[in-house]
Amino acid sequence: MGVVARESGAGANVGAPASVRTGLARFNALPEGDAGNALGTCCAARRWIAAMTAARPFAEDADLHRAAQAQLAALDWSAILEALAAHPRIGERAAGAGREAAWSRAEQAGAAHADARTAARLDAANAAYEAKFGHVYLIRATGRTAAQLLAAALGRLEHDEPTEQAVVRDELSQIVRLRLDKLLLGLAEGTWS
Numbered sequence: 371m372g373v374v375a376r377e378s379g380a381g382a383n384v385g386a387p388a389s390v391r392t393g394l395a396r397f398n399a400l401p402e403g404d405a406g407n408a409l410g411t412c413c414a415a416r417r418w419i420a421a422m423t424a425a426r427p428f429a430e431d432a433d434l435h436r437a438a439q440a441q442l443a444a445l446d447w448s449a450i451l452e453a454l455a456a457h458p459r460i461g462e463r464a465a466g467a468g469r470e471a472a473w474s475r476a477e478q479a480g481a482a483h484a485d486a487r488t489a490a491r492l493d494a495a496n497a498a499y500e501a502k503f504g505h506v507y508l509i510r511a512t513g514r515t516a517a518q519l520l521a522a523a524l525g526r527l528e529h530d531e532p533t534e535q536a537v538v539r540d541e542l543s544q545i546v547r548l549r550l551d552k553l554l555l556g557l558a559e560g561t562w563s
Contacts, residue, residue: 388558389555389558389559390431390551390555391431391558392558393553393554393555393558394428394430394434394554396562397426397428397434397553397557398426398428405423405426406419406420408553408562409553411553412438412546413438413442413453413545413546413549414455414456415442415445415449415450415453417445417449418438418445418449418453421441421444422437422438425441431554434550434554435547435550438543439543439547442543442546443539450535450538453542454505454506454508454538454542455505457508458506459493459506460481460496460507460509460523481511481516481519484516485516488516488517488520491520492516492519492523495523495524495527496523498527499523499527502527503534508538508541508542508545509523509541510541510544510548512548
């Protein structure tokens with residue numbers, strides 16, 4: 371993907387790859403319900419989906435990402451829990467044939483290749499985490515090995531609740547950013563329906 375020449379004027383999406391610009395234009399043009407459904411694959415918090423749908427159109431992908439981060443930061447903890455409920459446990463294969471399940475499986479590819487001992491320890495860490503914090507252990511798994519995911523889980527078990535809530539918000543933010551990029555790419559390539 372090459373970077374397009376800089377353009378001038380409002381909404382030019384200066385310096386963005388052509389596919390990003392195309393994907394953003396298609397996202398902005400989606401009917402409200404379709405936009406909400408698309409956003410729901412990125413983050414399942416209904417208030418976030420509604421706020422992001424209402425904030426369209428976005429002039430640039432950077433505007434989309436800034437709005438996504440701001441709206442995530444504005445969510446109360448109950449809305450974060452709603453988002454977390456859509457995520458499978460780390461190391462467990464996401465059920466279903468939908469886009470969100472497929473993305474989760476791809477994002478957790480490193481955990482899928484864990485040896486039996488690491489997989490068992492990751493399962494135990496998931497259970498201990500859920501017992502302590504009352505929700506799924508959320509981490510941006512993309513690019514991380516099972517051993518890295520396990521080490522992070524064990525380290526995060528040492529956190530107090532406020533510290534862990536801040537970490538969860540950051541991890542969710544990273545996941546949402548990656549998924550928004552996937553959404554724009556899918557729309558640009560015509561693979562999103």
